[in-house]
Amino acid sequence: MKQNLLIIDINPFGALTDSVKWVEYLKGEWNITMICFAAKDGSKAKGKGFKLIQLRNFHKRQIKALCFLLYTIIYLIFYKGKIVVEYFPTCEIYKRLFPWKRMLVDVRTLSVSNDESVRNLHNARLVKACSSYDKVTAISEGVANQMSLPNTSVLPLGSDVISSTDKIFTDAVRLIYVGTFTNRQIERTIEGVVAFHREHPKVPIIYRIIGYGTNNEERLFRKIIEKHAAADYIKFIGKVAHDNLKPYFDNSNVGLSFVPITDYYNDQPPTKTYEYCLSGIYCIATATTVNKSLINSQNGILINDTAQAIKYGIEHFWSNREKLCSTEIHKSLQECTWKNIVINKFSPILKSL
Numbered sequence: 001m002k003q004n005l006l007i008i009d010i011n012p013f014g015a016l017t018d019s020v021k022w023v024e025y026l027k028g029e030w031n032i033t034m035i036c037f038a039a040k041d042g043s044k045a046k047g048k049g050f051k052l053i054q055l056r057n058f059h060k061r062q063i064k065a066l067c068f069l070l071y072t073i074i075y076l077i078f079y080k081g082k083i084v085v086e087y088f089p090t091c092e093i094y095k096r097l098f099p100w101k102r103m104l105v106d107v108r109t110l111s112v113s114n115d116e117s118v119r120n121l122h123n124a125r126l127v128k129a130c131s132s133y134d135k136v137t138a139i140s141e142g143v144a145n146q147m148s149l150p151n152t153s154v155l156p157l158g159s160d161v162i163s164s165t166d167k168i169f170t171d172a173v174r175l176i177y178v179g180t181f182t183n184r185q186i187e188r189t190i191e192g193v194v195a196f197h198r199e200h201p202k203v204p205i206i207y208r209i210i211g212y213g214t215n216n217e218e219r220l221f222r223k224i225i226e227k228h229a230a231a232d233y234i235k236f237i238g239k240v241a242h243d244n245l246k247p248y249f250d251n252s253n254v255g256l257s258f259v260p261i262t263d264y265y266n267d268q269p270p271t272k273t274y275e276y277c278l279s280g281i282y283c284i285a286t287a288t289t290v291n292k293s294l295i296n297s298q299n300g301i302l303i304n305d306t307a308q309a310i311k312y313g314i315e316h317f318w319s320n321r322e323k324l325c326s327t328e329i330h331k332s333l334q335e336c337t338w339k340n341i342v343i344n345k346f347s348p349i350l351k352s353l
Contacts, residue, residue, distance in 0.1 A: 004081025005030040005350065008072055010088040012037045013045045013052060017242075017271075018108060019086060021158065023050055025342035030350075031081075035072055037064075065090070073097060082353050085133070092129035102353050105133040106155065110143055112264045114183065119264055123147075135353055137346075142267025142289050153349050158338040159274035163249035167280045167326040172204035173314060176252040176281070178245065179272050181213025185305070187224055189258050192310025194228045199311070203318060205233055208248060212239040249279045254317055257285035261305045266290070276300075277333040280326030284313035299332040 005026065009019045013036050023032055032050035037057040039045075044054045055071055058064040069090065076083070076098055083103040085091050095103055107130065111122035127147050130136050137155035138144035144152045173196075177189060186209065193207045209221065218238070225234050240248065255276030259265050269290045276283040283300030285291040286309075295302050301316050303309035317324075334340075 002029060002031045004079070005032050005084065006075075006079055006081060007032065007034040007084045007086070008091075008094075009034065009036045009086040010068060011086065012039045012057065013047075013054060014039075016086065016108070018106075018157070021160075021338040022084075022342055022346060023047075025339055026347065026350075029347070033079075035075065037068070069093065076101065082350060084350070087126060087130065089125065089129070092132050095132040103133050104135040104137060104350070104353055105130050106137045107143060107147065108139050109268060110146060110264070112183070112268065135349065137349060140267050140269050140290055146267065153345075155346055155349065156336065156341060157269040157271060157274060158336050158341040159271060159278050160338055161278045161330070162245055162275055163279040163281075165250045165280075165326075167253045167282075167329075169253050169282065169317075169321040169324045169326075172206070173254055173318060174252045175205065175207040175254045175256065175314070176210065176248060176276075177208070177256040177258065177272075178210045178240075178248070178275065179270070181211050181217045181221075183260070184213075184258060185260055186211075186213075186217070186258065187220055188305065188307045189256055189310050190221060190224050190228075190230070190234060191307035193234060193314070194230055195307060195311040196314045197230070197233060200315070200318070205314075207234045208237055208252070209235065210237045210240050210245070210248060249275075249281065252281055254314070255281045255283050256310070257283055257291060258305065258310075259286050259288055259291075261286055261288055269294075274333060274336050277329055278337065280330045282317055282324055282329060284310070284317065294333060294336075296332065299329045 007019060014020055023034060026032060027049045035053045038054040040057050055068060083101060085094060085103060085105045087105050087107045111119040113119045131149055136149050136152040138147060138152055139157055141154055144154055197205055221236050225231055257270045257273040259270050266289045273283055273285055273291055273294050277299045283295060285295050285300055285302055286305045287302040301313050303313045
């Protein structure tokens with residue numbers, strides 16, 4: 001007989017890939033109900049094989065938060081089963097009101113603000129809120145260590161296999177960046193690619209930049225590309241829906257996992273590292289603590305967070321391209337698929353709750 005599982009996530013369904021994948025792979029053994037917001041445009045997703053309750057997404061933050069809390073509190077009064085809460089400020093109210101109910105709180109990120117005082121305040125509030133829960137899950141060992149709470153388990157990030165095509169590494173450098181632009185200093189990757197092309201003009205190279213950020217960031221990227229007359233080999237594509245990424249991954253053989261090396265990014269797993277490697281794409285990754293645990297000589301290279309380091313990373317790839325194997329790159333992180341993580345890590349944690 002299936003047990004009941006309630007997931008409370010203040011994000012609209014689909015905004016957080018993790019909770020979508022939890023539902024996808026847990027619904028076979030749990031009766032799942034998920035409470036979240038509808039999308040800001042009012043559209044609602046459909047829950048297949050589970051109950052999806054989507055609340056109106058008000059524009060005013062205070063009204064939005066109050067309505068969410070009131071609805072979920074009333075729902076909890078009558079609910080019987082295990083509960084997972086995706087952390088949000090004030091979520092500790094659930095455990096205060098229902099201390100006898102078995103609840104787990106999940107933390108996907110600590111603060112990544114540039115302001116240290118803001119980071120410290122946010123993280124202190126987060127730790128205090130999570131301390132009242134029966135169990136805590138954290139996205140990485142580093143985040144768990146920073147929180148330093150008992151009953152904490154690591155529930156790592158995962159990825160699906162976006163592309164299964166066998167990658168060819170010997171004919172050209174087909175470089176891709178996928179992800180957010182905000183506070184990532186992606187302009188350094190552009191400068192690094194330009195420097196490589198100038199020094200190795202006979203090496204065929206194309207760099208596709210996919211993602212989203214502020215208008216100012218996107219203008220800056222276009223300006224740098226224009227300044228270096230690099231539009232023929234650096235393509236700024238912009239935002240692409242996750243479901244539409246496959247053709248870009250099929251046609252890439254090197255991926256950039258470029259995250260500034262700072263205290264606040266160090267323990268945050270970059271989704272792109274998993275996505276590249278599981279798709280058999282060689283990964284040039286900045287040497288954060290998490291990337292150090294994922295990247296090896298088989299699947300990529302660790303670099304500093306500078307333009308010169310990007311150039312070096314591409315040179316290293318090109319010098320070693322004959323030794324690379326797409327299948328071996330995929331195998332290096334095959335345990336990091338969402339299916340493996342949910343079934344082999346999250347499910348046992350829930351059963352022990």
